[in-house]
Amino acid sequence: MSSSAHSRRNVLRGIGAGAVVVGWSAVSSSWVTAEAGSAQASTVAPVPPLDGTLVTSPQVLGEFAKDWGGFVTGAPKAVLRAGSVQDVVKIVNYARANRLKVAVNAQSSSADAPESHSFWGNALAPGGIAIDGKSFNKIHSITSTHAVVGSGVSLHDLAAATLDRGLIVPSQTDYLRLSVGGVASVGGFGGTVPKYSVFSQMIEEIEVVTGDGRVLTASPTVCPDLFNAVINGGGQVAIITKAKIRLMKAPQRIRMFTLSYTDLAKWQRDQEFLMRDGRFTQQGGYFSRKPDDSGWWYQLEGGFYYSSPTVPDDAKLLAGLNDERAALQVNDHDFRDWTYRVDPGEQAWKDGGFWDGPHPWLSMIVPASKIQTFIPFVLSELTADQLGAGFSILSPLQTAQVTRPLFAKPNEPVAYLCDLLRMPPPGDPNIQAYLAQNRRFYDKLVSLGGKRYLIGAIPGMNPAQWKRHFGSNWDFLVSSKRRYDPDSILAPGQGFFA
Template identity: 80%
Template sequence: MGSSAHSRRNLLKGIGAGAVVVGWNAVTGTWATAEAAASPAVVPLPPLDGTLETSSAVLDEFSKDWGGFVTARPKAVLRPGSVQDVVRIVNYARANCLKVSVNGQSGTADDQESHSFWGNASVPGGISIDAKGFSKIHSITATHAVVGAGVSLHQLSAATLDRGLIVPSQTDYLRLSVGGVGSVGGFGGTVPKYGLFSDMIEEIEVVTGAGQVLTASPSVRPDLFNAVINGAGQVAVITKAKVRLMKAPQRVRMFTLSYTDLAKWQQDQEFLMRDGRFTHQGGGFSRKPDNSGWWYQIEVGYYYTPPGSPNETALLAGLHDERSALQVHDHLFRDWTFRVDPGEQAWKDGGFWDGPHPWLHLLVPASKIQTFVPYVLSELQVEQLGAGFTILSPFQTAKVTRPLFAKPNEPVAYLCDLLRMPPPGDPDIQAYLAQNRKFYEKLVSLGGKRYIIGAVPGMTPAQWQRHFGAAWPFLVASKRRYDPDGVLTPGQGFFS
C-alpha cells in the first residue's frame, strides 16, 4: 500500500477524534496539524495503518490509572493498525526525543482503564500505545494459544474454555492484558503448582526500543526473552505471545480452612504445597465474624471431571484447622474461572471502583512469616481494608523461572497482599500510602521483595537496583542493547 493510501486512511480514521496531526514540532513541543505543516520545525509523521490521536478526551483516558495516585498526560495516543505502526512510532520517538509506553486499557466493555497502580504505564508528554490494537486471538491448539498482547485473560479464558482448555496459571482477576501481565508476573491460585502466568509464555513477538520486530523464546534470543518477560516494558513492546494451555476440568471443589494459630496455618500451607493434592492453593487473613480476632485461612481447590469425584476425607487428612469452621463449595469450572466478575460489579455499584486504590503486594520469605504477619496486624486496622481483602499465599520460588522477577532467596515465599478498597471520599489515603511504604521497608529488612505492580511511593533508582539485586546488571545491559535511546516505559522510574 502506498503512502497516499496510508495517509488517506489515517485522515479518515481521525475525523471526529479532534484535528488530525501531521507531525511533531520540536521547537514548541507540540503536535502540528496540517495548517502548521509548512513550518521547518515540524517533522512529518510516517504513514500509519492506524491513527495517532490528540483530542483532550482521549488524552484524559490515558492520563490516569486504576491506582488513582498518578496523573501523567501523554501528548498523543497511537491506535495501532499493525505491528509496523509500533515500529514507525518507536523510530519516530527516537528521532524526536519522545517517550513511548504501552497502555493495556483492559477491563469491561464499559470500563476500559489502565490497571497499573503508580503510573507504571504512564508516559508524560510522550506517546501512549493502546494495546487494544493487538486484541486478536490468532490460534488455539490442544497445547497453546497464540494471541495479541492486548487480548485480556478474560477473553482468552472464554475462548479456550469453549474448547475445553485453560491456561494452567493465570491471575484471579482476568480483565488484564496478556502483554501487561506477562511484563510483571501474574499471581493466581495455581502458582504453587505451575508458577506465574509469565512462566506460561513460551514465545513472544516484540518491537524493541531500537525499532526491530523480533521473535524471542527460551531458545531463540533468550537474552531478549528474559529481558521482556517480567521486565516491565523496559526493552520492548510485546505484540504477540504464545501461551501454554492444558485440558480444563469440568468442576472444582473448594475448601476454606480456618486457623487461629499462625504457625499451624503456615505448617499446613507448606505441607499441602509439597504434597500437591490440590491444584488451587491460596489463603489470607480476615477478622472473625464476632470481631474477636483474626482468622488465618487456607483456600484450596480440587479439580475434577465426573464421574470422578473428590475424596474429602483423604484431601483433608493430616491438617490442623478449626474443622468446625470448614466451608466447602462445589462449582462448575467455568463459573469458578470467572468468579471475580460479580465482586467487580459489586465494587462498582458501591462506588469503590473509581476511587484511589492503595494496594500493596509483597513477597515474604517463609522464614519471616511469623515475624512479618504479626507486625502487619499490629499496625493494620480492619477498617483500613474497606471493601477489600487480603491474600497470604505460598509459592515455590524455583517454579518462578524468569530472571527479572525479583523474589526472596528461600525455597518458599508468600505473596502478601493488602487489597484495600477505601470507601468513597476516605480522607486517609495518604496515610495508607505511608503505611505501605512502612510495611515495604520492614519487609526489605527481613529479606523480602515487593511485587512491582503495587502502590509504594518514593521508589528511587537506587532502591530499584536493590530490588532487582543480582539481576540488575542484566536489566541495565538489556536496556542499553534493545532500547539504546531510552524511549520505552519511563513510568516505573527504574533509571531516573
C-alpha cells in the same frame, strides 16, 4: 484515492482538518498542522504513513492520563491505535528521532469502561506517545497445547475461548480483565501459582518490537537474553505484540475447601505441606477478622479439580491438616463459573462506589522464614477499616518455579505473596495515611529480605531502591536496556532509572 493518501489521512486525528503536513515540532513541543511549503513546515518532523491512527483528541488523551491507582497522572501527547506491527516500529523509530517517550497501555477492563490496571503510573507516558494495547487483541490460534494471541487480549477473553475447547491456561490471575502483555511484563498471581508458578511462566514465545525498532521473536531458546529481559521486565526493553501461551485440559468442576486457623504457625505448616503434597490444584490463603471481631485469623483455600466420573474424597483431601475443623467450608463449583468468580465482586464494588476512587494496593513477597515475624507486624497496625471493602491475600509459591530472572524473589525455597487489596469507601480521608503505611510495611519487608511485586502503590521508590529490588539481576536489566532500548524511550512510568 491512493492507499498512501488514505494512510496519510489516518496518521493523525484530532488536531485540525485540512492539514497537508502533520508531525511533531521540537520547537513548540507539540503536534503541528501546517501547509506544505510553509515556514512552519520546515520545523516539523512529519509522522510516517500508518495503517492505524495517531489520536490527539483531548478525550482520548485523558483516558490515557491516569491509571487505576489514582495517584500518578500524566497525559501523553498522542495515542497510537496501531493497524499493524509495523505501525509500532514506525512510531518507536519516530519517538527515538524526536526524543519522545513511549508506553503501552492495554486498558483491558470491560469494553464499556477501559482502565489501566496499574497503581503508580507504571503504564503512563506523560508528554509522549501511548500505544493502545487493544490494537493487538486478536486470538490467532488455539491448539490442544497452546494459544497464540495478541498481547492486548484480556485473560478474560482468552479463558472464554479456551474453555469453549475444554482448555485453560494452567496459571492465570484471579482477576481476568488484564492484558496478556501487561501480566507477562510483571508475573501474574492466581490460585494455581503454588502448583504451576506465575502466569508469565506460561509464556513460551513472544513477538516484540524492541526499543530500537526491530521486530524480533524470542523464547527460552531463541534470543533468550531478550526473552528474559521482556518477561517480568516491566516493559523496559520491548513492546510485546504477540505471545504463545501454554494450555492444559480444563476440569469440569472444582471442589473448594476453606479452612481456618487461629495459629499462624499451624496455618503455615499446612500451606507448605499441601504445596509439597500436591493434592490440590488451587491453593491459597488470606487473613481476616474472626467472626466475633476479637482479632485476626488465617484461612487456607484448597481446590480439587475433577471431571466425571471422578468424585472427590473429602476425607482424603483433608487428611493430616490442623485447622479449626468446626469452621470448615466446602463448596462445589462448575469450573467455568469458578473461573469468572471475581466478576460479581467487581460489579458489587462498582455499585458501591468503590471502583472509581484511589486504590492504595500493596503487593509484597515475603520469605517463608519471616512469615512469623512480618505478618504479626502488619496485623499489629492494620485494621479492617484500612482494607475497606477489600481483602488480603497470603499465598505460597515455590521460588524455584519462577525461572525468569527479572521476577525479584527472596532467596528461599518458599515465599508468600502478601497482598493488601484496599478498597476505600468514597471520600475516605485517610488515603495518604494508607500510602505511608504501605511504605512502612515495605521498608520492614526489605529489612527481612523480602521483595515487592512490580504493581502496587509504594511512594518514594528511587533508582537506588529499584537496584536493591532487582539485586544481582540489576546489571542484566541495565545492559538489556542499553542493548534493546538505547535511547531509553520505553516505559518511563516504572521509574527504574530516573
